Each structure stands twice: as C-alpha cells, then as structure tokens.
Amino acid sequence: MAKRFWKNKTAVGTVFFVVLIALLGILASWIAPNDPYAADILHKYESMSAQFPLGTDHLGRCILSRLLYGIRPTLGLALLTMLGTIGIGALMGLLAGYFRGWVEELIMRIVDVMLSFPSQVMVFAVVALLGISVQNVVLANVFIKWAWYARMIRAGVMQYREKNFIQFSRCIGTPEWFILLRHLLPSIAADLAVLASLDVGWAIINISTMSFLGLGVQAPTPEWGAMLNEAKNVLTSNPSQMIFPGLAIVVLVSVFNLMGDALRDVLDPKEVAK
C-alpha cells in the first residue's frame, strides 16, 4: 500500500499540499506577518507591499494573515463535517447493505425521506431552526448529507455481498464483525476515500457559502467564505480583496477532488496489477 502510494504522483502531491495547508493553518500565529484582527482604517485597500504581502481589506487588515488564520475554521470544520457524514453514512450503508431485510427497509426509507428534500434549502432550514452558529452549520450539514453517502455505500456493499469470498465466510460461520470490518470495509475503502475527499470539497464550499450568507462563521473571525462576504461590497473598486480568498477556495476544493481520484487508484489493488 505504502509503495503504491509513493508511486502515484498525484496522490503524493495532493496529500502533501493538503498537509502543507493544514500546517500553515496550525502555525498561523507564527507565520502570519500581521494580526488578522488589527484594523487600521488609514491603510485600507492598500496594494501588495512588503508589510502587507497581499494588500489590505476595507478595514485595513492584512489579507494574507486573515487567509492563513482562515484555514483553521475552513479546513477544520470541513474535516469535521466529512468525518460526521462519512461515519454515519458508512455505518448505515454497511448495515443496510449487509443485513438486508427489515434493517435495510427501515434505513433506506429514512434515507428516501432525507433525499426528497433539496439539501441546500434544508441546511438553511435547520440552521434557522437551531440558531446561527458554527456548530449548527456542521450539524445541519451532517444531518442532511449522510443519506447520500448511506445510499452510495449500500450500493457498494451489495455489490460485494454476493461475491464468493463473502459467501464462503458466511458459509463457514465467520463472525459478522469480521466480515463487515475485514472484508466489506476494505472492499469499499476505495469508494469511501473518493467520497470522503469529494465530501471535504463540498463541505468547504458549503461552510463558506453559509459564512458568505452570514449564517456560519461570524464577522470578525477570518474565514474564507466570510472574507468573500466582506469583499463583495467593494468588488468593482478593489477586486483583489475578493480574488485571494476566492482563489484559495477554488484551489483547495480542486485539490481535494484530485486527491479523491488519486486515492481511488492507490487503494484499488487491481489497478497496480495492470
């Protein structure tokens, strides 16, 4: 596995990039050239300079520092959302796909109900119901999105369930936890990796959207979506304030999507056999 990973340049590159971004976020307080909260109205809309590498925003705050500090809520919350959705989705999908019968009926009918609502509108509704805060955005995203993953993972499990090695295990009475954890979970790991990294991309966009609309991370905290929100008033007069957070979101989401594809190749043993 490790050998296959190092051979795949896209996988190494994207994982390295994500780790780098995460490190930048963690070490933001040492790296950032300025205090992200320090407003200096006299230096607003300044262009790039040695003191403010990416210029300043409408309150004279350093955009680079705010971008670096913004990694924490953006990436952290997205990862948290991903863990929640994939965790619940994988558990439900595995149970529904493997045990069938009434377990499947129950889970899949709930999933059907969840899927019959437009997800974005439901996220708004849940946040409006629970109150505007970051935790509620994460909760709402997990609550709405798990059904998608449950359905996709169930399809994968059903495909492997009829495979001969599972039939053999059931026939000789291998314990159910062994079949689920050692046979089925690794078999769908490739699908899970793709879903997980696509999900992080989706969660970054979604959390940024919520912050942009003022429903997520609140004003002084630097978050990429919230930064876009602040920049939208000066879109024509000072476009650079919008370009950098926008670019950061696009790049990070694309990297996560690329990573999903690369990880699928790494985790699929047959790809290497060719």
Next chain:
Amino acid sequence: MITLENICVSFKSEHQKKWFETTRTQVLFDINLSIPKGSCIGILGESGSGKSTLGRVLCGLLKPDSGTITLDGVPIYGSKQGRKLLQQKLSVVFQDYTTSANPRFSIQEVLLEGIRARQRKGEPVKDLAAELSGLLSLVGLDDSFLSRFPHELSGGQLQRVCIARAVACQPEVILFDEAISSLDAHTQVQIMDLLQELKEKLSLTYLFITHDLTSITYLCDEVLFLYHGRITDHRPVCTLHQTTDAYAKKLLQSILI
C-alpha cells in the same frame, strides 16, 4: 449424514402482471436426497436446472420454502444450533475463483480465515506457520505463495488455494459448486486427482455440482440428474449406461458423440 426431504424453493418473479401481486417461480420441486458419510455425489444439470440453488440450500445460505434438511439428525434451518453444526461441518469451493478470495488478502490471510474457523470449534492450533505450509503442501504449493496476492496467481493455483482454505476448516463435507468447470482440461485432471487424494487422506464427503459429465464419471460414486428443478434420475456411476431417463440419455449421447 445429510438428508433432504421434500425441499421446495421458489423465488418472487421480477415481472408481476398485476400491482402488488406476488407470483413466485418455483425452482426446486420436492427434492429428496440422502448423502451418506464418505460418499461422493455428483449433481448434474444444465443451466437453470436449479443445481446452484440446491447448492445454496445445502450450505445454509438459502432457506427452502418447505421441506427439511437435516445434518446428523439435526435440522439446519430453524434452529441456531443446527446452523452452527452445519457451519462447522461443511465447507465450500466456488466456481468463479476470481472472486473466491478477497483481492486485498494475501494467501496467508486467506488461509487464516479457514484456520480461524477450526479454532472456533475449540481445536487449538499451536504452530501457525507449520499449519500454513502444511496446508499449501497438501495442495501442491510451496511456502513462497504465502505472501502473494490472489491476482498474482494463475487460475489453477488460486483454485488450489481455495481448496486448501476449504480443507483448513477441517470439514466433513465439502461442496464444490462448479469448482473445476472453468479450468482447462489438464488442470482439471490435476485438481481432480488432488481431490481424490485428499478425500482418502481426510475421509471427506464430497458434493459435486457441475454440468460436466466427464468430471463426474472421473470422481464420483453416484450421480444425480437435475432437470427443471426435479431429480429425474439417481444412480451409481457404474450403471450410468443403464439409465432409463430421457434427459440423462440425451446428455450421455451428446457426450459420446
């Protein structure tokens, strides 16, 4: 050892004529069969005759609509105890060796699953490494295979590993669901010789599901003809030429020509 009485199996049809109707297609009709210990019975039939369904019923994966199947006098469907008994005594080798082993498992892990089944029976396994190489040498492979993965083996080698895995559980009955049909003629003979050897060494009972009459005459004592879900003939292999059944005759003729 295993007795089947009036086994009937049906499946819900895909295309229902009316809404909410549940028309069922019957696949097996009134199967009666008794399998004595130490025998080798071939179940022969064309595609769609229900022989694989019968196999699934026998390994405890499909509950029949009616009828009873007992193992040493204990019914295997309906009670947990009977199911457990079957799991301890029966092992299976499948036709499609490409999906028979988890592609993410090394051969060692594949065999370990069988050995773990034996440990569950309460039999201690002291020396795992010796056990593994013993199993491999039993099917004519060497220790270098242990660290390999299924896709790195040829079809015949992988089928041997599957047989080793089936033997690793120390079963009393092994069910072969078209286990050798997909191999070439030369490998088939090799595997059948191997099976015969194992049968004598470990005093096993074999159940052979196949559409290939030649392999049955090579290996089995008794043959069972399955046609459209019914047993049409059941006789010892040596009296095969005396068959009175029309379907069996047709099958025999098609092979002799």
